[in-house]
Amino acid sequence: MYKHTITSALAGLVLLLLHLYYRQRQRNVAARKNGYGPVVKHWTKEPFLAFDFQMAMHTEIPILYRNHRKRGHTFQPRALMGGSTILTIAPANLRAISTGKDWGIESMRLPGMDYFCGRGMLTTDGELWNHSRKLWKPTFAKDNLLDLAFLSQQVDNLLADLPADGTSTDLQPPLYTMFLNTSIVFLLGIDPTAGSDGAPHTPTEFITAFHDAMYYTMFRMLLGKAWCLVPQKKYLYACKVAHSYLDYYVDQVLDGGSRSTKTRSLLSTLAHQTNDRVYIRDQILQGMMASQETISTLIGNACFLLSRNPQYWQELRGAAQDPRNSELNFDTLLDFKITRNILFETLRLFPVFPIMQRIALQDVTLPEGGAANQDLPVFAPKGTVVTMSWYALHRDPSVFGDDVESFRPERWESINPSQWEFMGFGGGNRACMGQQKVLVEAAYVLMRFAQRYERLESRDSRAWEGELKLTCQSKHGCKVALYCE
Numbered sequence: 001m002y003k004h005t006i007t008s009a010l011a012g013l014v015l016l017l018l019h020l021y022y023r024q025r026q027r028n029v030a031a032r033k034n035g036y037g038p039v040v041k042h043w044t045k046e047p048f049l050a051f052d053f054q055m056a057m058h059t060e061i062p063i064l065y066r067n068h069r070k071r072g073h074t075f076q077p078r079a080l081m082g083g084s085t086i087l088t089i090a091p092a093n094l095r096a097i098s099t100g101k102d103w104g105i106e107s108m109r110l111p112g113m114d115y116f117c118g119r120g121m122l123t124t125d126g127e128l129w130n131h132s133r134k135l136w137k138p139t140f141a142k143d144n145l146l147d148l149a150f151l152s153q154q155v156d157n158l159l160a161d162l163p164a165d166g167t168s169t170d171l172q173p174p175l176y177t178m179f180l181n182t183s184i185v186f187l188l189g190i191d192p193t194a195g196s197d198g199a200p201h202t203p204t205e206f207i208t209a210f211h212d213a214m215y216y217t218m219f220r221m222l223l224g225k226a227w228c229l230v231p232q233k234k235y236l237y238a239c240k241v242a243h244s245y246l247d248y249y250v251d252q253v254l255d256g257g258s259r260s261t262k263t264r265s266l267l268s269t270l271a272h273q274t275n276d277r278v279y280i281r282d283q284i285l286q287g288m289m290a291s292q293e294t295i296s297t298l299i300g301n302a303c304f305l306l307s308r309n310p311q312y313w314q315e316l317r318g319a320a321q322d323p324r325n326s327e328l329n330f331d332t333l334l335d336f337k338i339t340r341n342i343l344f345e346t347l348r349l350f351p352v353f354p355i356m357q358r359i360a361l362q363d364v365t366l367p368e369g370g371a372a373n374q375d376l377p378v379f380a381p382k383g384t385v386v387t388m389s390w391y392a393l394h395r396d397p398s399v400f401g402d403d404v405e406s407f408r409p410e411r412w413e414s415i416n417p418s419q420w421e422f423m424g425f426g427g428g429n430r431a432c433m434g435q436q437k438v439l440v441e442a443a444y445v446l447m448r449f450a451q452r453y454e455r456l457e458s459r460d461s462r463a464w465e466g467e468l469k470l471t472c473q474s475k476h477g478c479k480v481a482l483y484c485e
């Protein structure tokens with residue numbers, strides 16, 4: 001009886017595999033007839049859903065680079081049950097995905113994120129997304145980014161706190177705290193370091209709740225409908241604290257009539273344009289996700305690289321001490337080549353967002369990647385997910401030179417990658433709105449550091465290893481020693 005059951009199960013399995021194999025063959029034949037080419041396949045350990053591959057690409061950042069080197073610009077893990085993602089870094093495909101209306105993110109993100117942060121730029125497609133982008137726009141206008149006074153004061157405090165006698169220190173946590181504070185000023189128009197002002201929670205309680213809610217939101221996104229099986233008390237509490245903290249400030253601005261204030265935080269910009277309290281709160285939460293650890297991650301990575309390449313620190317220090325560069329304002333910082341090259345080179349090697357995904361909103365054609373030569377178009381039926389690895393894209397020797405693993409900021413003087421060959425700030429419809437703000441603020445911090453410290457030395461012999469949370473940070477932080485003259 002037992003033997004019979006096993007034999008039947010095995011026979012069933014073989015039939016299922018044969019069925020899946022022939023279905024895939026039929027699809028390939030049909031695609032070829034229509035001028036499409038099949039995508040190069042990649043074997044995974046778990047062949048049904050390629051689950052091991054999906055997990056690895058979110059935990060081991062360089063894995064997609066290694067696979068692209070083996071399989072080419074476009075490939076697909078073989079998943080017998082279907083539904084596996086197409087991986088592509090072919091610039092023509094990236095252009096098509098980033099500029100058309102056929103690709104989106106809503107169905108991948110909104111179900112898991114809706115309860116916490118609702119509908120906004122990071123969770124919707126189409127009209128809703130477009131509407132949010134328009135409402136956010138004035139906050140990123142140049143005249144709203146000129147004032148570096150709060151950042152300057154924060155940098156003063158940081159420089160006063162950091163040891164300058166060669167004692168080992170990790171720059172990542174204080175950089176994170178500093179940019180968390182500037183983020184809150186930018187989003188809410190309040191100084192979180194100034195103490196309590198009647199809000200139902202302290203800024204620290206809000207931040208803790210924000211992180212807790214994000215942590216559980218990740219599970220919601222991973223588990224889909226099965227999420228309801230997980231105890232939800234902590235998640236609901238975290239959402240409640242974060243919501244009530246922000247509601248307090250939204251109410252103040254809407255009810256207190258302070259909409260005419262000159263402070264152009266995201267909150268005040270939005271309050272000029274809508275009365276929808278929940279909508280405004282949701283946008284602030286999404287702004288927090290886009291901004292709160294991005295700039296600190298970039299500067300931390302830049303310092304990590306500079307501490308191992310002292311010649312560039314000396315170059316930066318020389319420029320920072322040059323009296324002609326004494327005025328650090330929006331325009332001078334944005335035009336400053338040395339910091340720009342350092343920041344772009346850092347983003348090239350360690351993109352803050354190393355992978356990005358999109359889902360096909362209808363049947364679509366990708367311009368290339370089909371057949372063994374990868375020169376035929378690829379058919380992507382509605383619901384196909386594409387994964388784009390910026391980490392791999394930024395290591396193309398034909399664009400960046402043979403020494404792609406080296407930190408060489410001066411390469412940016414002689415290369416000219418297209419928008420689809422370097423995507424540190426994304427590109428196309430959903431390109432980063434904060435790019436100028438980032439380049440100016442990060443340059444400001446690097447210049448202030450280089451003015452003060454004669455040397456920046458690494459205190460960590462390990463190679464850079466990425467840890468993917470909201471952004472991709474160095475797993476081991478940025479352990480350095482700083483020396484003043």
Ligand code: HEM
Binds near residue numbers: 292423424
């Ligand atoms: C090192 C810092 C940063 C980097 C590297 C960065 C990079 C990116 C990238 C790659 C995208 C595209 C995402 C996609 O394709 O779906 C993006 C989107 C975005 N970024 Fe940034 N970002 C940074 C900081 C910021 C900051 C500080 C803000 C705001 C204060 C900001 C606001 C946004 C917004 C609003 C979007 C969404 C655009 C949309 O979906 O339409 N970013 N960012």
